[in-house]
Amino acid sequence: MCDVGDIILIDAYRHKEHILSKHSFVVLGIESDKIEGLDYDFVCNVLSSFKNEMQRTKKLSYPGNFEITHTDSSVINSNLKDGYAKAEQLYYFSSAKTDFTVIGKLHADVFNRLVEFIQTLEVPLEHITDNL
DSSP: OOOTTEEEEEEEEEEETTTEEEEEEEEEEOOOEEETTTEEEEEEEEEEEEHHHHHHHHHHHSTTTTEOOGGGGGEEEEEOOOEEEEEEEEEEEEEGGGEEEEEEEOOOHHHHHHHHHHOOSSSSSEEEEEEO
């Protein structure tokens, strides 16, 4: 299983009609519950890396993106790239239906800032249940 603050690599996941592979997420919660009548046992934000400075500027102009530098976490075989969490997108997963590997952990102070950022967002949260 995974813990809050873990960075996980999910083998394949759905976002609307797309099936995407090998992507990292930060785990926000590990409690079992239901959303839209479906069982889940962990909630995550997707992580992305910046390709260049122009993309960094563009991506950080969106109010729901939270910057995470490569020094904000400990990750096995890190690519040493800075990136961001799409904080307004909450992905719900069932561990029984999701293949993933824990590859690292967000530092506690950064995780706490991310949670505070999500709680104070002034944009609607998107609850993504495609993986249940």
